[in-house]
Amino acid sequence: MFTVGSLFVLVTMALALVRAVRGPSVYDRIVAVNLFGTMTVVLLVLLGFLTDRPEFEDIALLYVLINFAGTIAVMKFVKYSSLAGPPDGGGGRGAPSGREGDA
Numbered sequence: 001m002f003t004v005g006s007l008f009v010l011v012t013m014a015l016a017l018v019r020a021v022r023g024p025s026v027y028d029r030i031v032a033v034n035l036f037g038t039m040t041v042v043l044l045v046l047l048g049f050l051t052d053r054p055e056f057e058d059i060a061l062l063y064v065l066i067n068f069a070g071t072i073a074v075m076k077f078v079k080y081s082s083l084a085g086p087p088d089g090g091g092g093r094g095a096p097s098g099r100e101g102d103a
Contacts, residue, residue, distance in 0.1 A: 005046060006046050006050075012039050013036055030071065030074055037063070037070075037071075040063065041067070044056050044059060
Protein backbone atom coordinates (compact mmCIF):
# COMPACT_ATOMS: atom_id res chain seq x y z
CA MET A 1 0.00 0.00 0.00
CA PHE A 2 2.74 2.44 0.96
CA THR A 3 4.74 1.36 -2.06
CA VAL A 4 1.87 2.43 -4.32
CA GLY A 5 1.68 5.74 -2.47
CA SER A 6 5.41 6.27 -2.92
CA LEU A 7 5.07 5.49 -6.61
CA PHE A 8 2.32 8.10 -6.98
CA VAL A 9 4.48 10.65 -5.16
CA LEU A 10 7.37 9.93 -7.53
CA VAL A 11 5.09 10.33 -10.57
CA THR A 12 3.85 13.65 -9.17
CA MET A 13 7.45 14.77 -8.65
CA ALA A 14 8.27 13.89 -12.26
CA LEU A 15 5.27 15.87 -13.51
CA ALA A 16 6.31 18.82 -11.34
CA LEU A 17 9.78 18.73 -12.88
CA VAL A 18 8.25 18.77 -16.36
CA ARG A 19 6.17 21.83 -15.41
CA ALA A 20 9.24 23.51 -13.91
CA VAL A 21 11.12 23.11 -17.18
CA ARG A 22 8.28 23.84 -19.61
CA GLY A 23 6.20 26.28 -17.54
CA PRO A 24 4.74 29.11 -19.59
CA SER A 25 5.56 31.73 -16.96
CA VAL A 26 8.07 32.16 -14.18
CA TYR A 27 5.30 31.88 -11.58
CA ASP A 28 4.27 28.46 -12.93
CA ARG A 29 7.88 27.36 -12.61
CA ILE A 30 8.15 28.61 -9.04
CA VAL A 31 4.95 26.83 -8.04
CA ALA A 32 6.22 23.64 -9.70
CA VAL A 33 9.48 23.79 -7.75
CA ASN A 34 7.48 24.40 -4.56
CA LEU A 35 5.33 21.37 -5.38
CA PHE A 36 8.47 19.31 -5.95
CA GLY A 37 9.73 20.34 -2.51
CA THR A 38 6.41 19.44 -0.91
CA MET A 39 6.41 16.03 -2.56
CA THR A 40 9.98 15.51 -1.34
CA VAL A 41 8.71 16.09 2.20
CA VAL A 42 5.89 13.59 1.68
CA LEU A 43 8.38 11.06 0.33
CA LEU A 44 10.67 11.60 3.34
CA VAL A 45 7.78 11.01 5.74
CA LEU A 46 6.73 7.86 3.86
CA LEU A 47 10.30 6.57 3.86
CA GLY A 48 10.64 7.28 7.57
CA PHE A 49 7.40 5.45 8.26
CA LEU A 50 8.36 2.43 6.16
CA THR A 51 11.80 2.09 7.73
CA ASP A 52 10.53 2.88 11.26
CA ARG A 53 12.87 5.86 11.64
CA PRO A 54 11.00 8.79 13.22
CA GLU A 55 13.95 11.18 12.80
CA PHE A 56 13.01 11.45 9.11
CA GLU A 57 9.94 13.40 10.21
CA ASP A 58 12.16 15.99 11.88
CA ILE A 59 14.21 16.30 8.71
CA ALA A 60 10.98 16.67 6.72
CA LEU A 61 9.77 19.50 8.99
CA LEU A 62 13.06 21.33 8.55
CA TYR A 63 12.82 20.90 4.79
CA VAL A 64 9.27 22.32 4.84
CA LEU A 65 10.51 25.48 6.55
CA ILE A 66 13.39 25.89 4.11
CA ASN A 67 11.07 25.26 1.15
CA PHE A 68 8.56 27.86 2.36
CA ALA A 69 11.15 30.54 3.08
CA GLY A 70 12.89 29.90 -0.24
CA THR A 71 9.66 30.16 -2.20
CA ILE A 72 8.73 33.46 -0.54
CA ALA A 73 12.22 34.85 -1.18
CA VAL A 74 12.19 33.86 -4.87
CA MET A 75 8.69 35.28 -5.40
CA LYS A 76 9.71 38.56 -3.78
CA PHE A 77 12.88 38.70 -5.88
CA VAL A 78 10.92 38.05 -9.09
CA LYS A 79 8.38 40.74 -8.25
CA TYR A 80 10.75 43.51 -7.10
CA SER A 81 14.12 42.42 -8.60
CA SER A 82 15.44 42.76 -5.07
CA LEU A 83 14.86 41.16 -1.71
CA ALA A 84 14.52 44.61 -0.10
CA GLY A 85 10.93 45.10 -1.25
CA PRO A 86 9.27 47.95 -3.13
CA PRO A 87 11.28 51.16 -3.60
CA ASP A 88 8.87 53.32 -1.56
CA GLY A 89 9.34 51.21 1.57
CA GLY A 90 6.16 49.16 1.30
CA GLY A 91 2.47 49.66 1.16
CA GLY A 92 2.56 52.05 -1.78
CA ARG A 93 0.57 54.69 0.10
CA GLY A 94 3.29 57.31 0.28
CA ALA A 95 4.20 59.50 3.22
CA PRO A 96 1.42 60.77 5.50
CA SER A 97 0.55 64.43 5.01
CA GLY A 98 0.42 65.24 8.72
CA ARG A 99 -2.81 67.21 8.31
CA GLU A 100 -5.57 65.77 10.37
CA GLY A 101 -9.02 67.25 10.41
CA ASP A 102 -8.64 69.42 7.27
CA ALA A 103 -11.95 69.65 5.48
